[in-house]
Amino acid sequence: MVAERVGLPFSPDVPLDKLDPSLLERLTPAYCRRHHILPIRVDGDRLLVATSDPLSAGAIDDLRALYGVEVDPLVVPPATLTSAVTAAFDAAASESSRIVAGLEDEATVDLEAAELEVPDLLESDDEAPIIRLANAIIFQAAKDGASDVHIEPFERHTSVRYRIDGILVEVLTPPRRIHAALVSRIKVMASMNIAEKRLPQDGGIRTRVAGRDLDVRVSTIPTSFGERVVMRLLDRTATLLGLEELGFSGRNLAALRQLIHQSHGIVLVTGPTGSGKTTTLYAALSEINSVDKNIITIEDPIEYQLEGIGQIQVNPKIDLTFAAGLRSILRQDPDVIMVGEIRDSETARIAIQAALTGHLVLSTLHTNDSFSAITRLLDMGIEPFLVSSSVIGILAQRLVRKLCRHCSRSVSPAESGLAELGLGYLLAEYEDLRVAGDGCEQCRRTGYQGRTAIHELLVVDDTVRSYVMQQTDAASLREICVARGMPTMRDDGADKVRHGITSVAEVLRVTAADAE
Numbered sequence: 001m002v003a004e005r006v007g008l009p010f011s012p013d014v015p016l017d018k019l020d021p022s023l024l025e026r027l028t029p030a031y032c033r034r035h036h037i038l039p040i041r042v043d044g045d046r047l048l049v050a051t052s053d054p055l056s057a058g059a060i061d062d063l064r065a066l067y068g069v070e071v072d073p074l075v076v077p078p079a080t081l082t083s084a085v086t087a088a089f090d091a092a093a094s095e096s097s098r099i100v101a102g103l104e105d106e107a108t109v110d111l112e113a114a115e116l117e118v119p120d121l122l123e124s125d126d127e128a129p130i131i132r133l134a135n136a137i138i139f140q141a142a143k144d145g146a147s148d149v150h151i152e153p154f155e156r157h158t159s160v161r162y163r164i165d166g167i168l169v170e171v172l173t174p175p176r177r178i179h180a181a182l183v184s185r186i187k188v189m190a191s192m193n194i195a196e197k198r199l200p201q202d203g204g205i206r207t208r209v210a211g212r213d214l215d216v217r218v219s220t221i222p223t224s225f226g227e228r229v230v231m232r233l234l235d236r237t238a239t240l241l242g243l244e245e246l247g248f249s250g251r252n253l254a255a256l257r258q259l260i261h262q263s264h265g266i267v268l269v270t271g272p273t274g275s276g277k278t279t280t281l282y283a284a285l286s287e288i289n290s291v292d293k294n295i296i297t298i299e300d301p302i303e304y305q306l307e308g309i310g311q312i313q314v315n316p317k318i319d320l321t322f323a324a325g326l327r328s329i330l331r332q333d334p335d336v337i338m339v340g341e342i343r344d345s346e347t348a349r350i351a352i353q354a355a356l357t358g359h360l361v362l363s364t365l366h367t368n369d370s371f372s373a374i375t376r377l378l379d380m381g382i383e384p385f386l387v388s389s390s391v392i393g394i395l396a397q398r399l400v401r402k403l404c405r406h407c408s409r410s411v412s413p414a415e416s417g418l419a420e421l422g423l424g425y426l427l428a429e430y431e432d433l434r435v436a437g438d439g440c441e442q443c444r445r446t447g448y449q450g451r452t453a454i455h456e457l458l459v460v461d462d463t464v465r466s467y468v469m470q471q472t473d474a475a476s477l478r479e480i481c482v483a484r485g486m487p488t489m490r491d492d493g494a495d496k497v498r499h500g501i502t503s504v505a506e507v508l509r510v511t512a513a514d515a516e
Helices: 002-006 021-026 029-035 059-066 076-095 097-105 118-122 129-143 178-191 248-261 275-289 321-334 344-358 370-379 382-388 424-429 461-469 474-483 490-496 504-513
Strands: 038-043 046-051 071-077 148-153 158-164 167-172 201-207 210-221 228-233 265-271 297-298 310-313 336-339 358-363 393-402 409-411 434-435 448-459
Touching: 002 310, 021 038, 021 076, 021 148, 029 038, 029 059, 029 076, 038 071, 038 076, 046 059, 046 076, 059 071, 129 158, 129 178, 129 201, 129 210, 129 228, 148 178, 158 178, 178 201, 178 210, 178 228, 201 321, 201 409, 248 265, 248 275, 248 393, 248 448, 265 275, 265 344, 265 370, 275 297, 275 336, 275 358, 275 393, 297 321, 310 321, 321 336, 321 344, 336 344, 344 358, 344 382, 370 382, 370 393, 370 448, 382 393, 382 461, 393 490, 393 504, 448 490, 448 504, 461 474, 490 504
Parallel strands: 046 071, 265 358, 265 393, 297 310, 297 336, 336 358
Antiparallel strands: 038 046, 148 158, 148 228, 158 167, 201 210, 210 228, 393 448, 409 434
16 A cells, blocks of 8 residues: 555544635645645644645645645545545635625625715625625636636526536526625725726726636626626646647647748638637647747737737727737738737728738638638728738637536447538448546536547648639538548547547537638
């Protein structure tokens, strides 16, 4: 037994009855599972930590530095620790529900929407229920890996929803009467005008949750039942992924790497909001970043800080737009330029001019597929010869949820839905395929855990250029490229279905608009 070999105490169970929930505020479930640890309690200057991997000195050192005390490991079985981590964090997750229950019982607190005065909120104690509720909502969203938080008023209640793995999940329904106070607290945190409830507003919060630095972008709009709030959570301490970690097929990865190592030209990444375009661009920049290259970006917003790369934040209030910033970048002797988004013809023309004068330009467009990006540029009034001579590649992508590895199940190919993807001819090639299960604790009963991307990459070669010059429409260009052997997003999704990574339902969900 490992515990005996290293001279540490062993227990078949984790003593959750002795757990101090406050210790979990600095950690996330993912961190504890990854490093096989769970802090239990502090006695004096020593921290008791349950672990199934006592040889992981790095995690023990991290806890020692995080809590400022010496660590006493308690060795437990791996399965026991995994269950304990889930139970411990689930118990902590109920904090916001307890606060709401307290608010409902607290008759002395007047939280009626119209009665809340500005000084009341600004001068309130840090332990005020509304402050604790706002903090708990953001804290739990970060721990659950949510990308967005929606706080929406309705006639009789308020709905709090988290977007997790691209899907909205309702987590809380506070009483309607506390809605205005909750929104006002969030607006104070985001340095917004809490007296103005008639106009949309934008703001931001910088905070630290479980050892992670978070940027929270806050947007409010007035609705018939009150202000609606959406918060976008950006983890500034998150580790950037490499291109090889983004779900590319071998063919697409090799082709994309060849494109981003070109000395000039435009590479576009397309897809709807929240499809991972910025993550892909950052991964590409990280791959080509070196001391012999001058790389400058202009973004709105800057989501992650990139070492060795100059990053500019768009600021329309002082006329620092994408177009204006791009003009200035060209006077900075750049080798590579990243433009957060091509939103108008002016930005498109400057980007094309940069590509034609010896710069590699990376940017994004909001189009459904790679072929539509070309027609979008033409619709902006860009001449076909400029598009054909500057654009060298267009990557379209979507994010799909990955099957939970703990509860996914096998079915026969006929039950898998392959025929719905137009792949009925493959039914005879497989004995079984994986589909989403009924859900478990690990995946929050959804059957899915985590996300990956599906892609299609259009490499603009001489043949494609000739069709661009003829202003061929997107549908016809798609047919031509598919006939030449180019895999579409749905093809890439089908490949991930065959490998048990995602489900047919997920691929159909994100590619429905692209179906022929």
